[in-house]
Amino acid sequence: MSKFRLGLLINPLAGLGGSVALKGSDGVAALALAKGAIPKAHLRMQQALNVILSYKEQIEIITASDEMGERLAREMGFEVRVIYQAPQQTAATDTRQVVNKLLSETLDLLLFAGGDGTARDIFAVADDSIPVLGVPAGVKIHSGVYGITPNASGRVVKMLLEGELVSLMHADVMDIDETAFRAGVVKAKRFGEMLVPAEPRYVQAVKMGGKESDELVLADIAAEAIELMDSDLSIIGSGSTVAAVMDELGLENTLLGVDLIKGDQLIASDLSAKQLLAYTTQHNAKLFITLIGGQGHILGRGNQQLSPALIRQVGKSNIIILATKTKLKALEGRPLIVDSGDPELDKALTGYYKVVTGYHDYVMYQVANPDLAD
Template sequence: MNGKDVSRVGLIINPIAGMGGRVALKGTDGVVEEAIKRGARPIAEELARLFLHELSHYGETWRVEFITGSDGLGEDVLRDFNFPYDVVRHRKVGYREILGVRIPDTTGEDTEELAARMAGTVDILVFAGGDGTARDVFKAVKRRIPILGIPTGVKMFSGVFAASPENAAKLLVEFLHGDARLVERDVMDLDEDAFRRDEVRPKHYGKALTPYVEILLQGAKEPTKTDEAEDVEATVEALAGELEDGIYFLGAGSTLKKLKDRLGIDGTLLGVDIVEIKNGKARILVKDAAEADLLRFTKEKPKVIVTVIGGLNFLFGRGNQQFSADVLRDIPKENITVVAAPSKVKNGFIRVYTGDSEVDGKLRGYIKVRVSPWMERMVKVI
């Protein structure tokens, strides 16, 4: 904080972040046109509005002044609110239209340029995007100022993201009050081309300064512990033998890939597969399904099997946006099976965020998590 009456907050929006999630592209870098062809629409501005709407409820924010990028980089959203703001016009931002969808013609270089210009003038830089945006922001500012991510991307494995846009607003208020301590959080990103080929190639870019309040900030991605691998194998084998005939939506991750292998199907590691079990035999109906594919089968009373993303503690909302609010709305909670290594639920809670309060509310409370062949643990969903 700068000790002045007015706190200057940087805001950068990556307008294409997250577009690849619901259409099973696992990211948006370099595939915007393909995402739109599959039916994707921009979501980053909508989620940034949720952040600003929540922030507007706090009386203390009268002293917030935003510094933002022009047009779709922040200005377009802030124009709809009463916060004072200045615009950094680093260049003329154009627009392009793809199959009737109009999006700002921006790149990661715009994020880097804006972040570098803001670094010496703001108390904290808030950005709306995913891991790629976090990487670009961190590259420009390093540890000169704190950064905080509004989660609008697909993966968001870095530890600099709030758990939701609304929590980002709450965390910013705590920071403005001086009640959020600054901690070092990992900035990570994956090779998205390799990710789409079911190859996980993470890269660590450094540790950023981020305001921290427990529950409001997510963790960073963690792998399953080596000493739990055999337990996971045994749990998956037991679960595979218990599945009844029907339609299943099998989620992403190494635990679910073990289940797919055990069922004898060529399922994806990092995508969602639609599987039918009939007379005890499994076959894939749709491999690497998008939201639209899942919606075609929701009337078939499907069962969902998912795992928890280690470190992030997310069940829905990170890396599996195919499970949208529209998909989950008609699926009873009792039709959702969660299987995870014990370390992934060690905090005693897991998260969901679909962007729909009614659907999230249905999922919250407690859910059974299969943690061994013979044991389930009741874990709170927040």
């Protein structure tokens, strides 16, 4: 089973100004240190990591050197890989450079310790491209991307490691004007949204059970899938959940086969592995698939047309999994499984995915083949 890839980022200057009445650390870190402020961001992150310490054999931490993450992670016994050499005196530009490097690492989660300024710096680079979770360590915590306490942030990560259903939600990145704040004026501003893992929300938007409610859930999933499509090709896998996408588009569907659409037009139906590869060689494509209920397979059961060569060509980031929360919950925490016939590819495909479970509704769920060695 592949390891959980945890991006770790500590802003060593976060919260420095609070204890010395500077109401923040933006631009006044040197003054705060001169006034006797003691850096505490690493202690806040330590509290969060303590919650998942017993899972450290399952985790690879990818981080920056020294106080930006490496030192604490190594002291706690985690497996660590350093991707950025931090200077002795860090700044906001270092946070942005670290995040830029982390974006190429296919993280399962970016866990960071800081305040609203740190969240803004991360958002400036990452936008909502990866799930993030903040450990509150700053003076100003107006953003919705943080756990309510460091321990709470650690508990959310623990839920992911234990395979619980964890919903993804968009949360606001907020910050205030510290200069005005020091003068007693609060001027908060919204800068955007980042994807944040929240506590699981098992109750669906419509009542469970019955054909009508099932259709409403599938219609919501289909609507979100259609929004994710673009002008390039979309490969539509087999199964009734994915078939709902074709129904929503008003297109003929091969329930037990694989179809190909471009925009909202059907290009070809019931394609073989060779045909799919030929169609997609010169074009970008997104692959829409679902899982087999009760088993959890997303590749290698009923969709062998999706060959290893095709999957490599499409790329992991373009695989979009559609499923109802009812189907996922029925797995009772077991991971989704890939069985493409290529063990190396199967191993590369493991990790946490955003699974579409409704309209603008996602959960994080793990793909992890138990029979694959690390």
